[in-house]
Amino acid sequence: MMEYGINEEQEMLKTMARDFLAKECPKTFTRAMMNDQTGITKDYWKKMADVGWTGLILPEQYGGANMTFRDLSILCEEMGRMVMPGPFVSTLVMSALPILNAGTEAQKQEFLPRIANGQMIMTAAVTETDGDFWPGGVNMQAYPRGEDYILTGAKSFVPDAMAADWFLVACRTKTSADPEEGITLCLVNKDDWGIYVNPLKTMDETRKQYQVTFNRIAVPAKYILGEVNKGWRYLKDAALRATALHCAEMVGGGEWVLETCVEYAKTRVQFGAPIGSFQAVKHHLANMYTQLEYARALMVWAAESVKENDPQADLAVNMAKAYCGDTFKMVAGLGIQIHGGIGFTWDHDMHLYFKRSRALDTVFGDANYHRELIAQHYD
Amino acid sequence: MVSEQSGKETAFRKQVRDWLKTNLPKGWGTPEYHAPERQTEAAQALGEKWTKTCYDAGYAGFGYPKEYGGIVRPDWEIRIIREEFTLCGTPPGPMSQGLLMAGPTILRWGQEWQKKRFLPKILNGEESWCQGFSEPDAGSDLANVRTAAVRDGDDWVVNGQKVWTSNWMFADFGLLVVKTDPAAKRHRNLSYFIFDCTSPGFSRRPLKQMSGESEFGEMFFDNVRIPHKNLLGELNMGWYVALTGLAAERSGGFAVGGRSTARRGWGNMESIVELAKETKHYGKAVWDDPLFRQRIAQFAIQGEAMRANGALQGAMARQGKKIDPNEVSVSKNFSAELRQHSDDMVMEILGAYSQMVEGSPLAVNGGDWVYGMLRWRGATIERGTSEINRNIIAEKILGLPREARGND
Numbered sequence: 011m012m013e014y015g016i017n018e019e020q021e022m023l024k025t026m027a028r029d030f031l032a033k034e035c036p037k038t039f040t041r042a043m044m045n046d047q048t049g050i051t052k053d054y055w056k057k058m059a060d061v062g063w064t065g066l067i068l069p070e071q072y073g074g075a076n077m078t079f080r081d082l083s084i085l086c087e088e089m090g091r092m093v094m095p096g097p098f099v100s101t102l103v104m105s106a107l108p109i110l111n112a113g114t115e116a117q118k119q120e121f122l123p124r125i126a127n128g129q130m131i132m133t134a135a136v137t138e139t140d141g142d143f144w145p146g147g148v149n150m151q152a153y154p155r156g157e158d159y160i161l162t163g164a165k166s167f168v169p170d171a172m173a174a175d176w177f178l179v180a181c182r183t184k185t186s187a188d189p190e191e192g193i194t195l196c197l198v199n200k201d202d203w204g205i206y207v208n209p210l211k212t213m214d215e216t217r218k219q220y221q222v223t224f225n226r227i228a229v230p231a232k233y234i235l236g237e238v239n240k241g242w243r244y245l246k247d248a249a250l251r252a253t254a255l256h257c258a259e260m261v262g263g264g265e266w267v268l269e270t271c272v273e274y275a276k277t278r279v280q281f282g283a284p285i286g287s288f289q290a291v292k293h294h295l296a297n298m299y300t301q302l303e304y305a306r307a308l309m310v311w312a313a314e315s316v317k318e319n320d321p322q323a324d325l326a327v328n329m330a331k332a333y334c335g336d337t338f339k340m341v342a343g344l345g346i347q348i349h350g351g352i353g354f355t356w357d358h359d360m361h362l363y364f365k366r367s368r369a370l371d372t373v374f375g376d377a378n379y380h381r382e383l384i385a386q387h388y389d
Numbered sequence: 390m391v392s393e394q395s396g397k398e399t400a401f402r403k404q405v406r407d408w409l410k411t412n413l414p415k416g417w418g419t420p421e422y423h424a425p426e427r428q429t430e431a432a433q434a435l436g437e438k439w440t441k442t443c444y445d446a447g448y449a450g451f452g453y454p455k456e457y458g459g460i461v462r463p464d465w466e467i468r469i470i471r472e473e474f475t476l477c478g479t480p481p482g483p484m485s486q487g488l489l490m491a492g493p494t495i496l497r498w499g500q501e502w503q504k505k506r507f508l509p510k511i512l513n514g515e516e517s518w519c520q521g522f523s524e525p526d527a528g529s530d531l532a533n534v535r536t537a538a539v540r541d542g543d544d545w546v547v548n549g550q551k552v553w554t555s556n557w558m559f560a561d562f563g564l565l566v567v568k569t570d571p572a573a574k575r576h577r578n579l580s581y582f583i584f585d586c587t588s589p590g591f592s593r594r595p596l597k598q599m600s601g602e603s604e605f606g607e608m609f610f611d612n613v614r615i616p617h618k619n620l621l622g623e624l625n626m627g628w629y630v631a632l633t634g635l636a637a638e639r640s641g642g643f644a645v646g647g648r649s650t651a652r653r654g655w656g657n658m659e660s661i662v663e664l665a666k667e668t669k670h671y672g673k674a675v676w677d678d679p680l681f682r683q684r685i686a687q688f689a690i691q692g693e694a695m696r697a698n699g700a701l702q703g704a705m706a707r708q709g710k711k712i713d714p715n716e717v718s719v720s721k722n723f724s725a726e727l728r729q730h731s732d733d734m735v736m737e738i739l740g741a742y743s744q745m746v747e748g749s750p751l752a753v754n755g756g757d758w759v760y761g762m763l764r765w766r767g768a769t770i771e772r773g774t775s776e777i778n779r780n781i782i783a784e785k786i787l788g789l790p791r792e793a794r795g796n797d
Binding site for chain 2: 013014015272275276283284286287288289292293295296297299300303304305306307308310311329332333378381382384385388389
């Protein structure tokens with residue numbers, strides 16, 4: 011059943027996550043990771059595994075905690091609040107879920123327990139030069155040679171590739187009128203000879219992206235995930251979930267910005283009064299509060315719809331992504347404006363949220379893209 | 390498998406739907422239905438009759454104790470009733486001024502005799518209410534009222550003028566905020582009374598609005614006597630009583646996203662999409678214009694956000710979590726501004742036809758779209774301007790300091 015409220019266990023998860031992140035993921039850590047090529051440490055990942063997060067929604071038989079998607083969304087909200095760096099969604103959602111849904115028992119046994127216990131980090135390499143996550147953008151070919159498939163080509167905008175131990179690579183194995191048809195998923199070890207991972211210099215340094223080149227990589231049949239040519243639907247399903255989680259991160263990030271601005275507006279004095287007493291400033295804050303409230307409602311609806319596999323889940327995620335994306339960008343922009351000069355400095359944390367808002371808006375389609383999909387529901 | 394509860398809900402929903410089908414005015418929701426002109430005896434009679442019909446059937450009067458005429462039902466039944474009523478865009482009866490403001494205020498502050506005397510007839514629609522708050526010099530600065538009452542024996546003698554009064558024409562009773570202690574400080578000098586609209590010395594007249602109608606009126610008090618027992622709350626503490634009514638009024642929200650099909654009703658997502666599909670400009674359907682698709686989709690998102698937020702707050706309330714009463718300022722602003730944005734969008738869809746009003750053979754949908762656009766310019770002013778609501782959100786919810794006021 012669709013439940014908008016949060017229960018006691020979820021309250022506990024939220025409190026625990028907030029405490030954990032305050033202790034383990036302060037801004038000093040995040041800023042250190044911005045300067046780190048992989049963008050995460052093994053030590054941090056191990057700590058997350060110890061509290062059960064790396065396998066949160068995986069079944070117990072594969073070492074997971076078997077919790078619900080809404081629980082995961084609550085956790086992601088807290089991660090977004092702290093602009094947590096690292097390959098969390100790439101591993102648990104974009105890689106583990108396709109393996110869970112499409113994998114053979116042997117594949118599940120090989121990958122899922124190691125993901126759950128934090129030994130393995132993964133990412134999905136899907137997007138190419140057009141920068142869009144869609145089946146028509148998947149053109150890198152894999153051609154059969156005996157039992158194997160041979161991969162040659164490049165993927166771009168690949169998140170977290172340096173941290174990853176394995177890649178889930180979407181390849182074109184057949185050309186057809188329907189771009190969803192003819193995509194095959196391959197599991198590839200990053201250490202294979204012939205794989206080159208080049209860091210891309212990104213605006214949001216807390217979210218690393220890379221170009222990954224594959225030079226005649228042989229993928230044996232046991233590492234083909236799901237049926238040949240039928241891989242897209244697993245990525246699409248994972249992306250729907252990842253998008254819903256990004257909405258939670260955006261709401262969490264937006265709330266940090268608002269709280270930080272409110273504190274600042276209460277204490278910063280100009281013209282002999284706290285700037286928060288001036289209507290020009292307080293109305294900005296009221297607008298931020300209002301939009302965040304509705305963004306949260308849509309985010310909760312999206313998370314619950316996905317959890318319940320509701321027939322309206324696509325629409326709910328489209329709506330949440332468009333609205334949360336616009337809202338977080340607006341809120342983070344005003345976060346800088348309200349702080350004035352100090353908000354514009356590198357030392358103040360506000361720009362981390364501003365940049366994260368821009369990065370997340372583009373991931374899995376921006377607001378305009380999702381609004382067009384909403385319009386198509388009414389065609 | 391269908392659970393026992395969901396089976397019960399489906400059966401109850403059907404019961405409500407069937408009842409609506411039988412009891413709504415004939416032809417309701419179809420183009421054949423012609424609603425009575427606004428602000429006429431006929432419109433008033435329709436509202437009163439509809440309220441009574443709903444109340445008698447047990448489909449209205451929720452949220453009040455039984456002894457004051459309230460109707461008690463399980464939450465899930467009330468939810469289904471509200472959903473089904475919204476779907477039909479029912480006549481306006483049950484959202485009258487009495488139910489919206491007088492009821493909550495009397496329930497919260499009223500003396501026992503006042504609750505017994507007034508609440509049941511508010512709930513069944515028998516008596517109609519208005520409120521005298523705003524004055525020419527007391528709009529957003531509501532505490533600045535000048536209308537004064539002077540004690541004389543068991544009565545108070547009232548002189549002054551009120552303005553922007555809804556339901557001014559048909560009200561049987563009114564709520565009144567007056568100055569009762571000219572020497573006292575702001576917010577400690579006002580009292581709150583119930584007055585009888587048939588009192589000698591009371592008169593009223595229409596105020597013509599930019600939409601051409603007179604939904605609002607002015608009220609004049611010329612030595613009107615109000616018995617002391619009609620005082621609501623404590624003497625000179627009327628400001629705090631008034632806040633209850635204001636909050637309750639804001640919580641009414643605006644009819645956005647509902648599926649109102651009444652002639653006077655206003656468009657929802659489906660009706661706007663339909664209009665965009667039917668309307669062509671320069672040989673091309675508006676619905677095929679990517680810019681309009683974006684804007685209409687944005688409207689759909691915001692309508693859905695309102696629904697989802699209601700569900701979220703409902704869930705929190707069920708779990709016993711406290712919802713800040715000032716949240717009504719958030720939803721009021723959101724719905725009022727959404728309403729205006731969507732009206733503006735519809736005007737652009739209509740193009741040259743947006744100039745045609747009721748009475749013109751070229752007016753689309755009888756001129757309703759254009760009427761709505763004009764009428765709801767007031768949405769961001771009435772019930773607390775958007776600016777006042779932003780102050781409330783910032784100061785009461787976020788805890789920001791007040792700006793220095795000239796009359797502090």
